[in-house]
Amino acid sequence: MRFEAFIREMVQILIDYQPFVRLLLRLRGNSPAELRALTRRREFDARMSAIVLQAQLAGLIRDDLDPTVVARLLFGAMNSTVDWFRPSGRVSPDELTEALLALVFHGVAAPATGA
Structure with missing residues (x-):
């Protein structure tokens, strides 16, 4: 699934480039270089939103959530790892990647037991 592959790739990028991502996330657009970086970040947001929408339309993930909100929540969770991981x-x-995927696809609720 493209949605899962994108998440896996993003986590790997965050791990591989942790110090650079940490810096990128603190940019505020005060210089031309920062503005370009912020534009690139917005492009990633749009790309992730499109991937979420495609997965929703294919029936692979729930479709009752706004794709942009889902994308931003996912990026928020993933991006926070640069501060603590x-x-x-x-x-x-x-293990980090699998934990994120488990949360995304199954949440944190305990599996229901058959009665």
Whole structure:
């Protein structure tokens, strides 16, 4: 699924370029370079929104949520990792990715037990 692949790739990029992403996320558009970076960030937001919409239209994910809101929530969760995640820490990059995907696709509620 393209939606899942995009999330996996984004997490890997965030891990591989953690210091640069941390800096990018703090830009406010005070220079031409910062403005270009902010434009690129908006392009990523739009791309993710389009991927969410495609997945919704294909019936792969729920369609009762605004695709832009979903994209921004996902980026918020992913982008926050640059502040706290350490690749050599207790959680591996693969475990981080799988945890994010589990949250996205299954939430945090315990699975219902059959009665």
